[in-house]
Amino acid sequence: MTVTSVHDPSHREALWELEDAFERGDLISVFGRCTVSYEGRAASDLGAGDRLLVLKPDGAALVHTDEGRQPVNWQPPGSEHHAAVREGRLRVRSTRSDPDETLTVRFDRVHQLSAMAVTGGRNLTLHGSEEDLRTRVLERPELVEPGFEPKETERPSSAGPMDVFGVDADGTPVVVELKRRRVGPDAVGQLARYVRALREEIAAEDGDDGGDTPVVRGVLVAPSVTDRARGRLADRGFGHVALDPTSEE
Amino acid sequence: MTVTSVHDPSHREALWELEDAFERGDLISVFGRCTVSYEGRAASDLGAGDRLLVLKPDGAALVHTDEGRQPVNWQPPGSEHHAAVREGRLRVRSTRSDPDETLTVRFDRVHQLSAMAVTGGRNLTLHGSEEDLRTRVLERPELVEPGFEPKETERPSSAGPMDVFGVDADGTPVVVELKRRRVGPDAVGQLARYVRALREEIAAEDGDDGGDTPVVRGVLVAPSVTDRARGRLADRGFGHVALDPTSEE
DNA sequence: GGATTTATGTCGGGG
DNA sequence: CCCCGACGTAAATCC
Incomplete structure (x- = not known):
């Protein structure tokens, strides 16, 4: 079992951790202050605020606020995650095609980033x-x-x-x-x-x-x-x- | 901005952090090896596995695996979170009534626990x-x-x-x-x-x-x-x- | 692979 | 509070 986590990383550090975690196929959670924009079947924009970004190795991406069962923005499984530092911010982008959709999360600041290699309990979702x-x-x-x-x-x-x-x-x-x-x-x-x-x-x-x-x-x-x-x-x-x-x- | 996070805490430590975070109204993420059981409108059981538990101050609870846009188990907003150490495990339980529903997550081990006070930025503008x-x-x-x-x-x-x-x-x-x-x-x-x-x-x-x-x-x-x-x-x-x-x- | 049906749907609005 | 309809519905099943 491997969990990596960094507290208050620089954008550069966060980028490294993200890319390693993508490589390993980890389940990732990122706390931070960010803006979110989505373009695809519809389009949306979300101003700056503290949120939780979850990135899954199957391509799913979820942006959660402090309220609601549903993510405020998301990308379905099968998307591709990319991370970069642009204009002094950490930009995480998840894209898919058919339909063409892009979710972009721009972090002003990353407070906490954790990644976990998920081993068991994937398919034993025995619905009892x-x-x-x-x-x-x-x-x-x-x-x-x-x-x-x-x-x-x-x-x-x-x-x-x-x-x-x-x-x-x-x-x-x-x-x-x-x-x-x-x-x-x-x-x-x-x-x-x-x-x-x-x-x-x-x-x-x-x-x-x-x-x-x-x-x-x-x-x-x-x-x-x-x-x-x-x-x-x-x-x-x-x-x-x-x-x-x-x-x- | 306050983020607290602990790596590989004991169940006792994790319990303290959780209760403090509940008190502060934080958005919480917990990585760990756990079993999950749900009883309510339907019923389900999940064997041991590594998962991500998200707890929101509005009462929502989400259990995510490495796959899918949807949580594998959840509890809607308006539920109440409780944490305890029972039988040597950290037990997080989220309950609501009308309908009566209970989600129980039992952690064999907590790998990472983070909590963040969330401020502002829930104004989403959706087009299309x-x-x-x-x-x-x-x-x-x-x-x-x-x-x-x-x-x-x-x-x-x-x-x-x-x-x-x-x-x-x-x-x-x-x-x-x-x-x-x-x-x-x-x-x-x-x-x-x-x-x-x-x-x-x-x-x-x-x-x-x-x-x-x-x-x-x-x-x-x-x-x-x-x-x-x-x-x-x-x-x-x-x-x-x-x-x-x-x-x- | 597209059409159809189900879901612990969730979520919001109106009477 | 219930009923109804929209949703970036998601996800499974039918055909």
């Missing part, structure tokens, strides 16, 4: 709700349907592990696919692969080649589904249970 | 907004069409206020809908609601129940329209004028 959804279903299986009885989670199959495997009130095998938010047809396809895999597995166990396909039901548990997904569910005879990870009931 | 487009149309109505004469802006109707209301060279009422950028079918629907409302209003005034529907024209002013929107415009007999807020002519 699918886990919650599984917990809910296991604790209250009647939410899926009356009489449903979960047997196994992450049950292996030739199509990969299925979220929840169980049996319904009649003892018929049920494959449950969990999605923490509104789903499209892809989720139905995923469910279908598990169901087909399980049918083949059961047929093989029964030595039942050529006979009727074994009955295996599929249920998609998700807050909602797209129209197209709903159609596919109907085509395949699968059920849909409207449940979201956070609701109380 | 829908407001600018309205100004252009009012100053140069011939850009909509020769002979067009604006009568009223934000004219009320049962479908809500229409952007610009006026008459054409023949004296026929015209409803103008302004969009600052390329539009889809939704904008045509919005325009259609205004036109229908105005037709009903005029029919009612004329005591003209059952007669021909009064003539009211609809014009969509926008830089461009999608194919689908173009189709709907044609269906309804509405016009489209290609104008964008920033162009000089």
